[in-house]
Amino acid sequence: MTSPETGAEAGATTVSRAEYCVIACADAWRDDGEVLASPMGLIPSVGARLAKRTFSPDLLLTDGEATLIGLDGEAEGWLPYRQHLAMVSGGKRHVMMGASQLDRFGNQNISCIGDWARPDRQLLGVRGAPVNTLNNPVSYWVPRHSRRVFVEKVDMISGVGYDSAAAAGPSATRYHRLPRVVTNLAVLDFETPDHAMRLASVHPGVTVEEVREATGFRLALPRGGEVPFTREPTAEELRLIREVVDPKGTREREVPSV
């Protein structure tokens, strides 16, 4: 466990909140091997590229369209939507999706707010969330942790949570896995006996109480009740984030430092 007093291994420079988020996102793809990292959102994109540059060199990345690219942007493959969907079904992918609503068992909603038949706010639609969650690991990125997002019950289950998968049976649970949820405040996972969401770590500068306050349901805590801080970036990781992967500092716009 690291405490804020020890500071970043990187030394003098203070690690920003956005950089802790990048590290927490990158770690989602640790030990994934040769799979497609599909980051949705800016900080997950920085995280995926950092992971590939450091501890997960075999990851595949896309240019956001139909080309698989290496770290320098050179093409190494073709991945149009139809093949992308096959990669999902084949399980060779770990996506980090967004969520308009997320509940205690990881059910996610991006379709609409309110009654589906006549929504208060129509959003995107379920997109590929149903197929993603039943076939390849799905993590989530929430840039603004709040009670509006972390709700007791989502209005429209787009991405399937643990309880819904269990209720739907073996075909739903067979390849279902939600490794982690990263927010601007914390890292959450489902490492509890009933797969209820657990506060795995808080980013340095954030208190457990702050996360609880911003969550619309009761969060499980690690065994013993002590919540660690999100890990510090190494000096090399910090250098890569700042000088190579995101030199323009776009990450700071998605999660401003407090």
Next chain:
Amino acid sequence: MTMTDRNRTTTDKTMTPDEVVARLRSGMTVGIGGWGSRRKPMALVRALLRSDVTDLTVVSYGGPDVGLLAAAGKIRKLVAAFVTLDSIPLEPNFRAARQQGTVEMEEVDEAMFMWGLHAAANRLPFLPVRAGIGSDVMRVNPRLRTVTSPYEDGETFVAMPALRLDAALVHVNRADRHGNGQYLGPDPYFDDLFCEAADAAYVSCERLVDGFGSDVVPQSLLIKRYAVTGVVETPNGAHFTSCVPDHDRDEAFQKLYATTPWPEFAARFLPPGGDEKQYQSAVQAWHEEQK
């Protein structure tokens, strides 16, 4: 073989956007190719907007095609996994239609949608897919059933019903007069499947060609003429969606579309009695004003 010889043996399918729309009827199920705000057959959609055809079931990886048709009251029912303008995540006219309850929706997942097209193209009633179960798609889409594997695994899957279409509208970079279509961008999307899933398919193109030449990359020849009823040359016909490499998305105009109340937008760019040429001139005039 000379051009004349070729024309003697193969049907010339060229037509105008209005001739395409004249073949559509109210109540039909119409599939629209492209993806989000990319390579949409917008000239054909605009022709549809100017017609009397209404009460449509639209099947689409939705973009502004859905927004425009919904705003004009042409859609009774939408079959889709999403509707987006890509660089602008939410489609305002689609949102308004859903929130006002003016469009019925059959919501499916992206992969389920693809398998529905595959089923239709293969003349199958359904295809099994590991998607949908456990999600609320099953709750809000009562047409969906499940099927049990007849093999040892005995697993349960969603039986995605075929998305058979009365007509398909797609847009590609190049096409010949016989209905062969070529895409030059990075992604074919599902346009060939839309054509094969339809009883009649209409392909609009940026440029009509006499042939594709001996140096053609054959993989780019996405759409086969046997699956095509009509070919329409519509330069800039995907506007304001992207049709790379011929043209990018017109981001400024898309923003205008997304922020202008529909009656105002329609009055300026899609007035009664107008045509595609008038639309393109109005867009050009608007861009001139912005300079």
